[in-house]
Amino acid sequence: MALPTMTRVSPADPGDIPGGADPLGVESPGQPTSGQLFVRRVVGHGSFVFAATIIVGIILMALLAPWLAPHDPYNQDLGNRLVYPIWTENGTWLHPLGTDALGRDYLSRVIYGSQISLIIGFTAMTISGLIGTTMGVLAGYFGGRVDMVVTFLLTTRLTLPVVMVALALVVVVGGSLYTVILVLGFLLWDRFTVVMRSTTQQVRSLDYVAAAEAIGCSTRRIILSEIMPNVLGNLLVIATFEVAHSILLEAALSFLGVGVQPPTPSWGLMVAEGRDYMLFEPYLIMIPGFCIFTLVLAINMLGDGARDILAPENRS
Amino acid sequence: MLVFMARRLFVAVLVAFTVSVIAFSLMRISGDLAVMLAGEDATAEQVEIIRERFGLNRPYYIQYLEWMGKAVQFDFGESMFYPQSVSSLIVDRITNTLTLAGFGLAFALSLSIPMGVLAALRPDSWIDRLALTIAVLGQALPGFWFALILMFIFGLYLGMFPISGSDTYWHFVLPAISLGYYSTPAVMRLTRTGMLEVMSSDYIRTARAKGLHTGTILFKHALRNAVIPVVALSAVQFGNMLGGSIVTETVFQIQGLGKLAYDGVLKNDFPVVQAVLLLVAVFYIVLVLLGDLLNAWLDPRIRVG
Numbered sequence: 163m164a165l166p167t168m169t170r171v172s173p174a175d176p177g178d179i180p181g182g183a184d185p186l187g188v189e190s191p192g193q194p195t196s197g198q199l200f201v202r203r204v205v206g207h208g209s210f211v212f213a214a215t216i217i218v219g220i221i222l223m224a225l226l227a228p229w230l231a232p233h234d235p236y237n238q239d240l241g242n243r244l245v246y247p248i249w250t251e252n253g254t255w256l257h258p259l260g261t262d263a264l265g266r267d268y269l270s271r272v273i274y275g276s277q278i279s280l281i282i283g284f285t286a287m288t289i290s291g292l293i294g295t296t297m298g299v300l301a302g303y304f305g306g307r308v309d310m311v312v313t314f315l316l317t318t319r320l321t322l323p324v325v326m327v328a329l330a331l332v333v334v335v336g337g338s339l340y341t342v343i344l345v346l347g348f349l350l351w352d353r354f355t356v357v358m359r360s361t362t363q364q365v366r367s368l369d370y371v372a373a374a375e376a377i378g379c380s381t382r383r384i385i386l387s388e389i390m391p392n393v394l395g396n397l398l399v400i401a402t403f404e405v406a407h408s409i410l411l412e413a414a415l416s417f418l419g420v421g422v423q424p425p426t427p428s429w430g431l432m433v434a435e436g437r438d439y440m441l442f443e444p445y446l447i448m449i450p451g452f453c454i455f456t457l458v459l460a461i462n463m464l465g466d467g468a469r470d471i472l473a474p475e476n477r478s
Numbered sequence: 479m480l481v482f483m484a485r486r487l488f489v490a491v492l493v494a495f496t497v498s499v500i501a502f503s504l505m506r507i508s509g510d511l512a513v514m515l516a517g518e519d520a521t522a523e524q525v526e527i528i529r530e531r532f533g534l535n536r537p538y539y540i541q542y543l544e545w546m547g548k549a550v551q552f553d554f555g556e557s558m559f560y561p562q563s564v565s566s567l568i569v570d571r572i573t574n575t576l577t578l579a580g581f582g583l584a585f586a587l588s589l590s591i592p593m594g595v596l597a598a599l600r601p602d603s604w605i606d607r608l609a610l611t612i613a614v615l616g617q618a619l620p621g622f623w624f625a626l627i628l629m630f631i632f633g634l635y636l637g638m639f640p641i642s643g644s645d646t647y648w649h650f651v652l653p654a655i656s657l658g659y660y661s662t663p664a665v666m667r668l669t670r671t672g673m674l675e676v677m678s679s680d681y682i683r684t685a686r687a688k689g690l691h692t693g694t695i696l697f698k699h700a701l702r703n704a705v706i707p708v709v710a711l712s713a714v715q716f717g718n719m720l721g722g723s724i725v726t727e728t729v730f731q732i733q734g735l736g737k738l739a740y741d742g743v744l745k746n747d748f749p750v751v752q753a754v755l756l757l758v759a760v761f762y763i764v765l766v767l768l769g770d771l772l773n774a775w776l777d778p779r780i781r782v783g
């Protein structure tokens with residue numbers, strides 16, 4: 163494995179530390195190891211650290227939901243309908259973010275809603291990532307007919323309007339958490355394929371792949387241990403963006419009433435439920451919408467940061 | 479060039495064919511359409527009548543061939559819900575969607591091209607950063623939420639624009655912004671990269687050295703070349719808007735193709751869903767081809783290469 167590490171696509175080049183610290187070591191006497199440089203690049207990247215903090219926070223919120231939520235998110239209390247949040251005059255600490263039209267505690271629903279978004283984002287991305295990466299790497303490595311077939315499938319997929327197809331599929335199969343995950347997983351593989359195909363094409367023409375072919379490595383071995391480790395950086399970046407993409411689409415489908423079904427607290431569904439009250443109770447649409455926005459923004463910033471950190475030479 | 483175009487055309491027809499098969503199968507994958515149409519408490523005879531009435535008892539490939547045979551003549555059969563033929567429904571609704579997407583694209587271009595140019599002229603300045611921020615924020619905004627916020631602020635609170643329907647052009651302002659905003663990041667980035675590349679080229683340096691006016695250099699020499707790829711991208715974005723207008727049309731109650739498909743899906747109106755899906759996909763294919771053609775026409779280098 164010495165060969166691939168030496169010719170990595172994303173070399174830990176000391177000249178590229180963001181922040182311009184002298185790599186030749188004002189403070190450290192010896193040459194810093196590539197690991198140290200990597201950590202420095204991560205810590206030195208402000209927006210990456212900021213985004214990561216938000217995401218870790220939201221993940222913790224999802225994991226600790228049963229302990230964090232002050233009330234049962236499903237518990238209706240019609241005597242306490244539409245209680246305003248704490249920053250308004252009539253707010254009460256009993257319901258810091260108020261209650262919805264059925265008297266359910268909004269803070270608890272927001273906390274539990276993070277579980278839905280995260281589960282859908284990660285699982286849908288895993289499915290689409292497996293499909294898209296397989297297709298992209300195979301097309302990039304073999305070229306020729308394989309590439310033609312993959313490109314054709316890709317063109318067809320890009321021609322289909324995602325929301326419309328997802329909508330029809332979810333309705334036909336029946337809306338639930340699982341169908342939304344499957345539908346998104348089987349629809350959103352296009353970007354994985356595009357990026358993995360071109361990255362593999364680049365890596366494929368490098369010397370060490372030719373060397374591996376020359377010493378008679380099997381195709382399987384070349385793809386798994388020569389190609390894959392070197393396209394991993396790009397894969398990680400796309401995967402991050404696709405988590406965000408899936409979360410946005412789930413929210414849209416749930417908003418349209420065909421995604422996650424009530425009474426499950428999905429942020430998109432909460433916006434839909436609050437819509438009828440938006441004139442006098444705007445917090446009902448503002449709070450869950452802002453949650454989606456924050457989570458997606460943080461994930462996208464994480465992806466942008468990861469791209470800078472993994473491949474500093476590609477920074478524009 | 480001719481061979482290249484013929485090849486593209488062949489692939490486009492093949493893609494359109496595949497899409498038509500997908501559109502046809504989409505509403506049928508869950509099983510028996512007749513059972514779905516008949517409803518929950520229908521008897522076996524009633525299901526049989528429906529199967530007979532809509533020809534659902536014939537083999538799938540016969541049903542597909544009949545549907546395609548009529549579809550190429552723009553006949554998509556009768557709607558299950560509206561007392562109208564699907565093609566007349568589409569003709570009724572398509573103007574609204576085209577208007578919406580047209581305004582949306584106009585909004586996106588008028589915001590993103592100037593921003594992209596300014597960002598490229600002063601890299602790393604505050605305006606570059608502002609452009610980047612708008613792009614990053616725009617990609618994270620959930621479309622339906624942005625639409626509701628626009629509706630809340632400019633419709634309900636300030637009362638500047640109507641918030642539902644499609645009677646006048648004023649009705650399209652907020653929907654067009656909410657739909658068009660999603661195309662701004664891509665167009666802005668492409669304009670910025672194109673401008674940066676062109677501005678550092680030799681002929682711009684020559685033009686500067688000749689002492690030409692900055693304005694002349696910018697608009698006559700640089701911008702013209704920088705926006706060539708934007709033309710093709712705009713065509714693709716327009717296609718995306720036609721297919722992606724479901725959320726916007728639902729929020730603002732615009733009777734367009736997206737709303738038609740949405741209602742059709744909810745009401746099991748399969749002839750409508752099939753037709754809209756196929757139509758939007760064909761529009762997209764044609765727009766992408768058109769974009770490539772325009773690109774080749776505007777930039778002779780593509781034709782040679």
